[in-house]
Amino acid sequence: MNKRSLFAVSVLLAANLAFAADAVPGRLQPVTSGAVTYLSGGIGQDESTAIQQMAKNYSLELEFVINASPRAEFTSDVQVKISDASHxxxxxxxxxxxxxLAQLPAGRYRLEATKDGKSKAQDVTIKQGSHQHIMFEWTE
Known part of the structure; x- marks a missing residue:
């Protein structure tokens, strides 16, 4: 795919994501940083349901959980760093x-998630048209 086609696809995707965000409650708004459009949230039932419905529109879905007793709990305020194959x-x-949720171009990436000073890392390969779901878990 040439740069012009890739740009057209990116513009179309961003427009579709912005349109989908109109139906999302409150603070769930896609953000574009460089070549990556992402969305984070999921606090409360409405946001959680909305973000899970939108997940299929993104190539990468990250979920953050703390394994606590008596059951696991969702967590937020996780520092997320995604690096490409060239670091x-x-x-x-x-x-x-x-x-x-992040819309990434096809390629290999290193994911780093840090919560309360504890870092987890994982490599992922994004294929065009695919959706990857990765869960990061910390213990209490």
């Missing part, structure tokens, strides 16, 4: 809720 940061943000 360049393509996204560096803090999640506003237990979910972060």
């Amino acid at each position: 360049n940061a393509v996204l560096d943000t803090v999640s506003k809720g237990p979910f972060l």
Whole structure:
């Protein structure tokens, strides 16, 4: 795909994501940082339901959980850094809720999630037209 086609696809995707966000409650608004459009949130039933419905429109879905007793709990305020195969940061943000959705171009990425000074990392390959769901879990 040439740069002009990639740009057209990116513009179309951003328009579709912005249109979908009109139906999302409150603070759930997509943000574009460089070449990445992302959305984070999921606090409360309405936001959680809305973000889970939108997840299929993004190539990457991150979920953040703390394994607590007697059951696991969602968590927010997770520092998220996504780097490409050349170790360049393509996204560096803090999640506003237990979910972060990111629209990434096809390629290999390193995901780093940090909560209360404890970091977790995972590699992921994004394929065009695919959806990856990754859960990061911390213990209490």
